[in-house]
Amino acid sequence: MNARPLIDPQLIYLEPEVRQRRRGQDILARFPEARQVEVESHWRIPDLFNDPSSLDAWLRIKRDVLVLGVKKTLTMRPNGRSADFIAPSSSNGCAMACSYCYVPRRKGYANPVSLFVNLDEIADAIRRHALKLGRKGEANSIDPVDWVYDLGENGDLSVDATVSDNVRDLVAAFRSMPNAKGSFATKYVNRDLLGYDPQRRTRIRFSLMPPAMAKLVDVRTSPIGERIAAINDFVAAGYEVHANFSPVIVHENWEAEWKALFREIDDQLSPAARAQFKCEVIMLTHNAGLHEINMGWHPKGEAALWRPDLQEEKISESGMVNLRYRAAWKRQWLGRLRQWLEEAMPYCEVRYAF
Template identity: 60%
Template sequence: MRDNLLDIRRIYFEPAAAELPRGREILGRFPGAELVEVERHDRIPELYGDEANVARWVRIKTESLVLGTKKSLTARPNGRSSDFVAPSTANGCAMACAYCYVPRRKGYSNPITVFANIDKITGYLARHAARQGVKPEPDQVDPHAWVYDIGENSDCSVDATISRNVRDLVELFRDLPNAKASFATKYVNRDLLGWDPRGRTRIRFSLMPEADSKLLDIRTSPVAERIAAIDDFVAAGYEVHVNFSPVVVRDGWLEDWAELLDRLGDGIGAAARERLAAEVIFLTHNDRLHEVNLGWHPKAEEVLWRPDLQQPKRSQTGGWNVRYRTGQKGRYVAALTDLIDERLPFCRIRYAF
């Protein structure tokens, strides 16, 4: 665990979650924490929706943990990163990436919430995968397996420092003949190397140029450390892809991406190169997150909030999302994918948008 990433001092808990075996395990890991009983994990006024929390953004992520139960169990169809998005075993994060979409839903704070009813979640996933049968034909997600994203709303590598939930999922998919787990991460947790996934879990290491990462990837593992870990995770039995995300357009952005791609190519061995694939995702930002960031990290907004380059679109939640302008964005995407083809010809681009 990175120093100071987590120092849990207060745990908000649903009584039903605290009574479950996983809940008791988690509470036992933090015996000195203050315990605060709550009716629902997603309705804690002092955490969510309070503008005063902007000034305490990182402290709340460091010191607070929420323990709840997952009420709705559904595997939502996806089609890009995965075939399905699995029911969350956690949401929120101890890291503080300035572009993360999760705070948009929670308001002004998003510490980690862990769900204790892991047995119900794994049971649901096993039954769902069984119902799918054999994948009828290859697609860009995977040629053979149904792929389930297990970390849409959190970073599983960090979640694994708190409970066994992520390990239980890796072990579940290890034994499913027609399915794989998948998650993106910005944190190198070497404890995962001993889990024997047998190729049934895909880790997507998120990468961006060093200058962008230092400004935007707050409290994450350095990009160099993520690249250095790839060969070890391949050797441990993981399928390793990379996630070039978010791509931020600014002065000198293509030159910095060229340097990153060269570092990646030089930093991995033959086994990683053989199956390397990439997702390329350009920045989408949000007016509400923009306002939050102005309260704690305004420097990030100098590159994230670019009205001269972006166009707005009304979001499903009533706010405004901004993305690079139609037409111009297509040229940005083509420029970067051409660069990837040039610098990493062995890396298949799964999709880019």
């Protein structure tokens, strides 16, 4: 008996304009038996986002509910870490349920996938922006040649691709941009993407952490071993493939677990994968509001994430009060991790770490 897919909507909330868009029509046709409820805005769905009882159905909602809307804001935001710019998202929310994910902090008591059906406008906005920039005049840690646009800041495009052709169209769009690459992080191995012909114009960052910790906090994601095993195939299919070591969660056995992870990756990478392999390293950030949400659906994970004995408050760039590892300890721990990585995979450049 086949398991149900990560997204199998029984209920679709949609903005009225969705019915007029070809992509919206295509998605609705995929799920003819789903009940459809029109809403004024994909952001304002009181029955979904403002209902505390939704916590009891946190995982079910991710599978059974889909939201369709039109992306209104098509501006690029400077980034400087994973990418040069954050592109307008083709989605928001995720069918997976990583308990450290920051997106639920903004939505409230439910976080299903919202897909935007005006992908043509999103791709055109990126194309115009890249054309205006021209060639990248100076190499940086993001990329030595191309402007890089992060495409999946608020979701996971590998999962989105199981529901619509948005991701296929984005990959195709970057094939025709001679000075730009698309980039997104993923925790889901979707082998359909191997047929998208990216021609090295799309970078996939497989998010990786020790398997034992992933089993606790990476809920509904592909197993770490499966993600590692996919790297060579995605490189062979024409993607640039990096690792996103994130989040780094410090606990009593973290050194042995991370060293084992680095050895496993090194053992499996092909020569072609090694030649282009780079990474990002991101230490855990948590939040009191997210902690409260998690205690309602996955309290076990909070034993690793909520560590006031190791954490301190810090104001984020967006003005949010977050919890991060205490600054002096964080510097030491990050230095140790980079040393372990250098010893196991000296060819793996750390593009940035914080």
